[in-house]
Amino acid sequence: xxxxxxxxxxGLTAHTIRYYERIGLLPYADRNQSRHRDYDAxxxxxxxxxxxxxxxxxxIRDMLRYAxxxxxxxxxxxxxxxxxxxxxxxxxxxxxxxxACLLVLDTKIDGYVETEQRKNDDDAPVQNRIRxxxxxx
Amino acid sequence: xxxxxxxxxxGLTAHTIRYYERIGLLPYADRNQSRHRDYDAxxxxxxxxxxxxxxxxxxIRDMLRYAxxxxxxxxxxxxxxxxxxxxxxxxxxxxxxxxACLLVLDTKIDGYVETEQRKNDDDAPVQNRIRxxxxxx
DNA sequence: TCTTGACTTAGAGCGCGCTCGAACCCGTAG
DNA sequence: CTACGGGTTCGAGCGCGCTCTAAGTCAAGA
Numbered sequence: 001x002x003x004x005x006x007x008x009x010x011g012l013t014a015h016t017i018r019y020y021e022r023i024g025l026l027p028y029a030d031r032n033q034s035r036h037r038d039y040d041a042x043x044x045x046x047x048x049x050x051x052x053x054x055x056x057x058x059x060i061r062d063m064l065r066y067a068x069x070x071x072x073x074x075x076x077x078x079x080x081x082x083x084x085x086x087x088x089x090x091x092x093x094x095x096x097x098x099x100a101c102l103l104v105l106d107t108k109i110d111g112y113v114e115t116e117q118r119k120n121d122d123d124a125p126v127q128n129r130i131r132x133x134x135x136x137x
Numbered sequence: 138x139x140x141x142x143x144x145x146x147x148g149l150t151a152h153t154i155r156y157y158e159r160i161g162l163l164p165y166a167d168r169n170q171s172r173h174r175d176y177d178a179x180x181x182x183x184x185x186x187x188x189x190x191x192x193x194x195x196x197i198r199d200m201l202r203y204a205x206x207x208x209x210x211x212x213x214x215x216x217x218x219x220x221x222x223x224x225x226x227x228x229x230x231x232x233x234x235x236x237a238c239l240l241v242l243d244t245k246i247d248g249y250v251e252t253e254q255r256k257n258d259d260d261a262p263v264q265n266r267i268r269x270x271x272x273x274x
Numbered sequence: 275t276c277t278t279g280a281c282t283t284a285g286a287g288c289g290c291g292c293t294c295g296a297a298c299c300c301g302t303a304g
Numbered sequence: 305c306t307a308c309g310g311g312t313t314c315g316a317g318c319g320c321g322c323t324c325t326a327a328g329t330c331a332a333g334a
Contacts, residue, residue: 002310002311003310003311003312004310004311013292013293014311015292015293015294016291016292016293018312018313019291019292019293031312034299034300034301034311034312035299035300035311035312036300036310036311036312037311037312049241049245052238052241052242055234055235055238056235056238056239056242059290059291060290060291061290077249077252077253078249078253080249081246081249081250081253084242084245084246084249085246087242088239088242088243088246091235091238091239091242092239094235095232095235095236095239097192098192098193098228098231098232098235099232101189101192101193101228102193102225102228102229102232104186104189105189105193105221105224105225105228106225108186108221109218109221109222109225112214112215112217112218112221113218115214116214116215116218139280139281140280140281141280141281150322150323151280151281152322152323152324153321153322153323155282155283156321156322156323168282171281171282171329171330171331172281172282172329172330173280173281173282173329173330174281174282191321196320196321197320197321198320
């Protein structure tokens with residue numbers, strides 16, 4: 001598979017794939033006789049996993065640490081596991097924080113909903129004007 | 138309240154507070170006779186809300202839009218509400234995505250746990266060597 | 275009076291994660 | 305043969321969100 005194909009299949013750009021290889025996030029790719037990168041489909045699994053790490057906010061320097069352990073191969077599993085477990089805790093905390101923010105957003109939005117309702121009340125005929133908040137019938 | 142106090146109470150740096158004022162995220166602050174910014178405690182509520190928007194990944198340009206509507210005052214509630222509702226949907230999607238990533242992380246970590254167990258099996262005395270994966274008794 | 279320290283402004287600099295441009299090299303279709 | 309649509313390397317540039325420096329002002333305490 002050439003870099004363009006991998007780009008299409010991975011969702012990254014060829015530029016980004018080269019960049020990732022340059023910094024060590026992707027292993028140095030085999031080249032064909034034209035010195036073009038020639039990928040095995042298995043790289044897609046790794047790119048997808050990197051995407052998960054990225055989505056969950058892991059900085060590239062941490063991904064690099066993980067990638068380096070992976071390159072080292074057997075014997076680094078315990079450290080890789082520890083890295084992922086730490087990261088998992090951070091992500092869980094992040095989810096909790098986002099959920100807390102969602103509650104605040106809900107409250108704020110409810111406030112605007114009530115503003116809207118008061119506005120509708122003011123527009124309504126006199127016999128419907130009752131003090132305070134109220135659902136339309 | 139002076140900028141240093143606000144910094145301590147808000148968790149932002151004085152630099153960042155001035156930066157936020159410069160770009161319009163914070164309203165232009167009143168100055169005392171020494172041209173120093175003099176804040177009312179109510180600004181803390183707004184800063185805290187900005188923090189929520191930031192935590193949930195809203196880019197500054199979008200916060201600016203919301204801040205501008207807020208400055209405009211009455212009559213902009215519907216648009217502010219719409220902004221927040223759109224943002225809430227994005228945050229919900231983000232939470233879903235993170236939870237999906239957490240599942241993947243769990244799976245990956247489980248893989249390493251099993252690697253570790255196999256390693257322990259190999260270290261164990263012969264009578265405990267049973268083929269395949271297995272919990273310690 | 276003098277020192278200290280927090281404030282002011284304008285503008286430069288930085289770390290991150292790409293993103294792109296320049297100049298060049300191939301292989302294939304017309 | 306030539307044009308084109310990929311690929312290559314190296315290095316510069318960019319958008320974001322701060323972060324910091326320089327040079328100066330001001331008020332309060334020793």
